[in-house]
Amino acid sequence: MVTKVIEIEQIKHELDNDLKKSSLSSDVDKLNTKYLGKQGRINFLFKTLPVKTDPQLGKAVNELKNLIKDKLSAKLSETLSHAQQDIVDVTVPGLEIPQGSLHLVTQAIEEIESIFQKLGFVRRRYPEVETDWYYAEGLNIPKDHPARDDQETFYITNNTVLTAHTSNGQLREMELKKTPPIKMINIGKTYRRQIDATHTPMFHQFEGLVIDKGINITHLLGVTEYFAKSYFGQERQTRLRPHHFQFTEPSFEIDVTCGVCQGTGMVHEIPCKVCKSGWLELGGAGMVHPNVLRNGNFDPEECSGFAFGWGVERVLMIKSGLPDLRLIYNDDIRFLKQF
Numbered sequence: 392m393v394t395k396v397i398e399i400e401q402i403k404h405e406l407d408n409d410l411k412k413s414s415l416s417s418d419v420d421k422l423n424t425k426y427l428g429k430q431g432r433i434n435f436l437f438k439t440l441p442v443k444t445d446p447q448l449g450k451a452v453n454e455l456k457n458l459i460k461d462k463l464s465a466k467l468s469e470t471l472s473h474a475q476q477d478i479v480d481v482t483v484p485g486l487e488i489p490q491g492s493l494h495l496v497t498q499a500i501e502e503i504e505s506i507f508q509k510l511g512f513v514r515r516r517y518p519e520v521e522t523d524w525y526y527a528e529g530l531n532i533p534k535d536h537p538a539r540d541d542q543e544t545f546y547i548t549n550n551t552v553l554t555a556h557t558s559n560g561q562l563r564e565m566e567l568k569k570t571p572p573i574k575m576i577n578i579g580k581t582y583r584r585q586i587d588a589t590h591t592p593m594f595h596q597f598e599g600l601v602i603d604k605g606i607n608i609t610h611l612l613g614v615t616e617y618f619a620k621s622y623f624g625q626e627r628q629t630r631l632r633p634h635h636f637q638f639t640e641p642s643f644e645i646d647v648t649c650g651v652c653q654g655t656g657m658v659h660e661i662p663c664k665v666c667k668s669g670w671l672e673l674g675g676a677g678m679v680h681p682n683v684l685r686n687g688n689f690d691p692e693e694c695s696g697f698a699f700g701w702g703v704e705r706v707l708m709i710k711s712g713l714p715d716l717r718l719i720y721n722d723d724i725r726f727l728k729q730f
């Protein structure tokens with residue numbers, strides 16, 4: 392009897408020692424087995440009680456069993472709450488989530504749009520699949536005209552194409568607005584059967600159209616210069632060269648000074664490799680042809696206008712010195728990540 396009482400005290404003492412050494416829930420599991428398991432200390436105590444046991448002793452063992460249960464479960468919740476605190480360590484630096492960015496062409500489009508918006512131009516989008524009227528006939532390009540061969544067009548049906556230029560937007564805008572003034576910038580996708588370092592089958596153009604009373608070439612020049620200086624840099628100059636387009640008269644090509652040689656054509660006394668002449672071609676422009684105005688139900692006696700159509704990828708190349716356009720559309724993440 393006395394030995395059993397001593398044993399009970401010893402077990403209590405041992406348990407307290409064991410608990411002090413335990414910090415993980417797995418330690419508590421082990422103690423559970425050690426004290427309360429089938430082969431555990433408590434069962435052993437019960438089994439080894441003398442046959443004629445003092446009821447007080449049986450009660451003392453039961454109390455010990457409950458005490459152990461309580462202490463173990465208290466310890467278990469303590470270890471678990473510690474473990475949770477360990478998981479939510481707010482001082483650990485967060486995982487870096489890779490951040491995307493706008494595609495180079497989208498960035499260029501947004502920049503172009505904002506430059507023209509400052510001049511009061513309204514952004515438009517017109518169909519990429521277009522009928523012959525808006526795309527050619529209405530723009531003063533008759534069916535048998537060689538100008539139709541100039542652009543290697545993708546035909547959908549005999550009468551519909553994937554637009555090879557954004558000039559279809561001119562007639563559509565006149566149809567929409569019905570009367571002057573018009574001041575729109577139509578930025579859209581264009582398609583041609585071409586692929587090399589400076590041409591892709593799908594590319595983008597921005598088409599400007601201004602129609603009002605008394606519009607003349609100086610307005611075209613002013614807008615061109617404002618765009619070139621805003622987009623490429625204040626030091627850039629522009630010039631007009633006579634050219635021919637069916638839908639403008641007179642027609643021009645617009646050039647901008649090269650950013651590499653600053654328009655001199657020479658770099659360290661060697662001819663500039665980028666432009667050879669000091670000038671880079673921006674694109675076509677001109678005064679809207681009277682036939683086109685009439686096709687849009689505008690009266691060429693009453694109003695006049697200018698138009699231009701330039702390539703988004705082209706201005707991007709001129710500005711950034713990008714050597715090969717195909718890089719833009721190859722979705723090589725090492726290239727795209729830089730922008």
Ligand code: DAH
Nearest residue numbers: 556639675676677698699700
């Ligand atoms: N549509 C022509 C092209 O893609 C570019 C162009 C030239 C647009 C003269 C115009 C313009 O609006 O007036 O080559």
